[in-house]
Amino acid sequence: MRPVHQVGDVERRRTLLCNAIVSAEAEIAQQHDAMQKLTSENERLKKEIAVASGVRYDYVKADKYAALKTEVDSLERRYQFEKMNMNELTKQYQLARIDLMQSSRMKGGVNAEQENARAVQRQLEILENRLDQALARFNDAVSYNKELRDHIDIIRGERRVFQRVHNKMEEDLRSKKKIMSERIEQSNHDLDERDG
Known part of the structure; x- marks a missing residue:
């Protein structure tokens, strides 16, 4: 009777593990999508800054961006x-479950x-x-998942800083264009007065 009870416990533990694996895969996929979106958004912002500012290319920021992209x-x-590891764990779980069902169906012999x-009992121990x-x-995958989340938070923070710098540069550019426009207008006015 005791091995049958233990088999039930193993089944429950397996079911919990399978659910946790599926949940972890979904969360990792979401984080992957978030990282892809952040990468493309950073690329877009970089291009906008280069076009809007008309200033020379900032190699320090470009190097930092390249390092972040590599990371x-x-x-x-x-x-x-990690996704392949999760798939392997799922496969192992399914094989173990099949082994368990086959061993429970096996009957025969004098001392069946x-x-x-x-x-x-042997199968249960295995x-x-x-x-x-x-x-x-799975615990390693969860720990790594947390590291990924922390890294994504860091990248998001850097993106916010990048956005603030971008906005400030745009504001400076607008201000300088306005000042330059006023000076050109004043110069033209002064020339007209001098000539007229």
Whole structure:
């Protein structure tokens, strides 16, 4: 009776693990999409600043942007790796479940009940070991997921700073254009008065 109860516990734990894996995959996919949007938005802002300001290209900012882009690409590769790990864990879970169902269906022999109980117990230990390994990998994925979230927050903060600099540069450009326009107008007026 005890192995059957333990099998039920393992099934519940497996179900929880499977749900957690699916949830983690969805969250990682959302974060990946957010990172892609931030990257394209930063690229767009950079182009707008270059066009609007008409000033020389800022190599320091360009280098920083390139470093951030490289870091985002690295995170994207790591995300793909973690996604493959999640898929592998899901596959292992499904195989373990099939093994469990097959072992519970196996019957036969003179001591069928005892052999079945021993087989179930062995299978249960194997599956618990696999489950522990899967949980350890899952916890690693959750930890890495938190790192990704923190990094995305940092990139968002840098984007806000970038946006403020962009807005200030636009304001400065408008102000300088206005001053220049007034000076040109004043010069033209002075020339007209002198000639007239």
